[in-house]
Amino acid sequence: MALLKMKFSQQRRVRLAQGLWLLSWLAVMCGAFIFCLGVYLKIELLRRDEVMENTEIHVVPNLLMMVGLASIGANWVASRVCQDSLDASRFPRWKVLLLGWFAVAMLLCCLLLAVVVLSYALQGSLEESLKVGLRNGIRFYKDTDVPGRCFQKETIDRLQMEFRCCGNNNFKDWFEVQWVSNRYLDFTSQEVKDRIRSNVDGRYLLDGVPFSCCNPASPRPCLQNQLTDSRSHYNYEYQSEELNLYSRGCRQALTDYYMGLMNSTGPGVLSIILIQLSVLLSMRYLQTAVEGAMALESPEGESEGYILEKDVKATYADVKAKALDLLKFAQVDPTSEAAGAEEGEKAAEATEKAATPPPAS
Amino acid sequence: MAVLKVKFTKTRRDKLAQILWILNWISVVTGVILFSLGLFLKVELKKREDLMAEKDIQYVPNMLIAVGLIACAINFLGGKICYDCVDSSKFLRWKLIMLPYIVCTFFFTLCVLVGALMCYSMHWELEEALNLGLMQAMRFYKDTDMPGRCFLKHTVDTLQIQFQCCGNSGYKDWFHIQWISHRYLDMSKKEVVDRLRSNVEGKYLMDGVPFSCCNINSPRPCIQQQITNNSAHFNYEHQTEDQNLWMKGCRQALLEYYTHIMQSIGLTVLITWLFELSVLTGVRYLQTSLENVLRQGDPDSESDGWLLENSLMETARTNLSIIKSLGKSNQINTANNGDPNIDVPSTSKAHYGPDNVPPKEKMETS
Numbered sequence: 252m253a254l255l256k257m258k259f260s261q262q263r264r265v266r267l268a269q270g271l272w273l274l275s276w277l278a279v280m281c282g283a284f285i286f287c288l289g290v291y292l293k294i295e296l297l298r299r300d301e302v303m304e305n306t307e308i309h310v311v312p313n314l315l316m317m318v319g320l321a322s323i324g325a326n327w328v329a330s331r332v333c334q335d336s337l338d339a340s341r342f343p344r345w346k347v348l349l350l351g352w353f354a355v356a357m358l359l360c361c362l363l364l365a366v367v368v369l370s371y372a373l374q375g376s377l378e379e380s381l382k383v384g385l386r387n388g389i390r391f392y393k394d395t396d397v398p399g400r401c402f403q404k405e406t407i408d409r410l411q412m413e414f415r416c417c418g419n420n421n422f423k424d425w426f427e428v429q430w431v432s433n434r435y436l437d438f439t440s441q442e443v444k445d446r447i448r449s450n451v452d453g454r455y456l457l458d459g460v461p462f463s464c465c466n467p468a469s470p471r472p473c474l475q476n477q478l479t480d481s482r483s484h485y486n487y488e489y490q491s492e493e494l495n496l497y498s499r500g501c502r503q504a505l506t507d508y509y510m511g512l513m514n515s516t517g518p519g520v521l522s523i524i525l526i527q528l529s530v531l532l533s534m535r536y537l538q539t540a541v542e543g544a545m546a547l548e549s550p551e552g553e554s555e556g557y558i559l560e561k562d563v564k565a566t567y568a569d570v571k572a573k574a575l576d577l578l579k580f581a582q583v584d585p586t587s588e589a590a591g592a593e594e595g596e597k598a599a600e601a602t603e604k605a606a607t608p609p610p611a612s
Numbered sequence: 613m614a615v616l617k618v619k620f621t622k623t624r625r626d627k628l629a630q631i632l633w634i635l636n637w638i639s640v641v642t643g644v645i646l647f648s649l650g651l652f653l654k655v656e657l658k659k660r661e662d663l664m665a666e667k668d669i670q671y672v673p674n675m676l677i678a679v680g681l682i683a684c685a686i687n688f689l690g691g692k693i694c695y696d697c698v699d700s701s702k703f704l705r706w707k708l709i710m711l712p713y714i715v716c717t718f719f720f721t722l723c724v725l726v727g728a729l730m731c732y733s734m735h736w737e738l739e740e741a742l743n744l745g746l747m748q749a750m751r752f753y754k755d756t757d758m759p760g761r762c763f764l765k766h767t768v769d770t771l772q773i774q775f776q777c778c779g780n781s782g783y784k785d786w787f788h789i790q791w792i793s794h795r796y797l798d799m800s801k802k803e804v805v806d807r808l809r810s811n812v813e814g815k816y817l818m819d820g821v822p823f824s825c826c827n828i829n830s831p832r833p834c835i836q837q838q839i840t841n842n843s844a845h846f847n848y849e850h851q852t853e854d855q856n857l858w859m860k861g862c863r864q865a866l867l868e869y870y871t872h873i874m875q876s877i878g879l880t881v882l883i884t885w886l887f888e889l890s891v892l893t894g895v896r897y898l899q900t901s902l903e904n905v906l907r908q909g910d911p912d913s914e915s916d917g918w919l920l921e922n923s924l925m926e927t928a929r930t931n932l933s934i935i936k937s938l939g940k941s942n943q944i945n946t947a948n949n950g951d952p953n954i955d956v957p958s959t960s961k962a963h964y965g966p967d968n969v970p971p972k973e974k975m976e977t978s
Contacts, residue, residue: 395831395832396831401831404828404831405828405829408828409828412773412828430833431832431833432831432832434832434847435832435833435845435846435847435848436846437846437847440846461833461834462823462826462833462834462836463826463828465823465824467765467766467769467770467773467824468766470756470757470762470765470793471756471792471793471795471796472791472792472796472822472823473822473823475823484796485796485797485798486795486796486798487796
């Protein structure tokens with residue numbers, strides 16, 4: 252009982268080959284699209300490399316690029332097979348390759364599905380990486396004279412202005428860090444000395460933020476210093492002021508941005524999975540129909556196409572038997588008899604155990 | 613004496629027609645490119661409309677858009693004509709239209725050239741517009757509570773951040789205007805009152821700039837207040853400090869940006885103009901050679917093609933006389949009330965002798 256059997260006349264076979272040829276070229280374009288998507292995502296991630304601590308999230312664009320390239324190759328092979336399928340002399344050389352092709356196509360579909368799942372699953376890892384990266388960036392903001400960290404100020408300023416965010420979780424993160432370098436602090440001033448003495452680590456902490464946190468949409472000129480003191484500025488109330496600085500944290504802003512990127516590509520990737528699956532199924536039908544036609548006395552006649560020669564259970568048993576055969580082929584002959592006897596004993600024991608009723612409690 | 617005469621065999625004529633057909637289609641594409649460049653310029657100018665005073669600079673992108681559309685139409689027609697010119701029977705359809713078409717296209721290419729030159733000349737008007745516009749925008753920076761001006765703070769801040777510039781000519785422009793609204797000034801404080809009294813107009817002037825002037829490449833946190841006071845900040849000298857704020861003025865930054873766009877567009881339009889001119893020359897040669905073939909009668913024979921049948925001076929003279937006679941055909945001969953049949957006696961003073969001259973008598977007698 253073949254699975255999903257369909258009858259194919261010569262004309263239907265020709266049409267199937269032509270349609271599949273077009274579909275496989277469409278799949279090649281889709282593969283190119285997936286590759287470009289991977290490249291774009293990788294570039295976007297690399298641009299903000301300095302505020303990310305680990306590169307776990309890079310597995311998504313890397314997979315996309317690999318799958319894109321493999322898909323281009325596989326679907327190009329499929330189009331070649333279609334071109335040769337109606338020529339009885341040229342089709343047999345593809346026979347051996349086709350089994351491998353089916354395996355590769357199935358693998359590609361699974362990998363694409365894995366990419367979609369990973370892009371959701373790795374959100375937590377991305378957030379962690381951003382949290383540590385941003386924390387370091389804010390800590391080293393003042394170290395513009397230390398090689399290896401001198402770019403952090405510019406990076407953080409640019410990031411805050413571009414993504415309209417401030418600090419790691421919010422602007423209060425800047426209150427806990429010394430972001431003014433000692434080079435610019437007048438240590439003879441009483442105010443500076445007081446601030447440094449006010450905490451254990453001897454850091455110059457203030458309730459102020461850098462200028463890049465300022466919101467241009469605010470109706471009043473930006474207030475950056477003495478933010479928690481409502482009396483230090485006229486007509487200002489710290490608790491209710493929300494337009495003065497950016498209220499979003501940069502970790503949240505960046506996570507939203509990257510999740511948005513990956514989610515918007517989700518539907519595209521899913522439809523490409525469907526296209527790849529349809530190429531796979533059509534190729535199977537074409538292969539079985541053409542092989543059936545070649546086996547007939549009159550090659551122009553009707554033949555049958557199917558997905559599996561027998562139904563699922565029988566095919567599974569067949570495959571299992573073949574696999575065991577391959578394994579047994581490696582073993583030496585005398586032991587196979589002993590193994591056969593052992594197997595017979597084991598089978599008898601199993602039936603005995605099944606026969607004896609469980610002990611009553 | 614024909615101008616630049618070239619001999620055309622039948623195959624050369626056909627090839628010329630085919631090549632011109634392709635070139636005309638390429639010209640349609642360049643017409644589309646011109647149109648889109650004009651549209652792009654229009655959008656870019658509209659984006660910064662708030663910062664430009666009321667000067668008529670929209671005529672440049674409008675001209676480019678119009679030129680682009682007309683180029684598409686003309687070259688589409690030209691393509692159709694050249695396609696039909698391969699077959700001399702179909703050429704008869706277009707024979708009468710071709711000369712007016714060539715003349716129109718010639719004047720159109722002049723328009724394209726004018727368009728290209730306008731791109732370069734827009735520079736000065738733009739500078740004026742930006743100067744006035746930026747001055748106004750900075751003056752109304754503080755008026756975030758007035759409808760019609762409330763967006764100017766946001767516009768100026770984003771401009772200074774995006775173009776990395778400060779003020780009109782430089783950051784010192786901010787010292788001459790009040791950019792903090794009265795709503796946020798504590799009038800009970802002595803310092804505020806002193807500042808207000810320190811100038812004639814009662815403006816709150818300070819040597820400080822908005823946060824958007826801050827330079828992100830500066831190694832130290834931005835100094836926005838008391839910029840000219842060296843003692844107000846540790847390790848700071850305002851004369852030598854050039855990394856703290858953006859040094860470029862916004863007028864110059866915007867001008868550079870637009871000039872760059874204009875120069876690229878101008879170059880593209882010039883190249884398009886040269887291309888159109890060469891297509892026009894080809895069409896002229898095709899027209900004259902096909903007309904000569906018709907005159908000779910044999911469609912497969914060789915014929916001459918030229919740009920002008922006679923030299924430039926003669927052609928100019930003939931055209932002028934045509935234009936003059938066109939003008940004269942409207943005039944009426946008022947001498948005999950318009951009747952040409954009455955014989956008007958000559959009124960000149962020259963005496964040409966009596967009207968009836970008797971025949972000469974034979975003087976010789978034998």
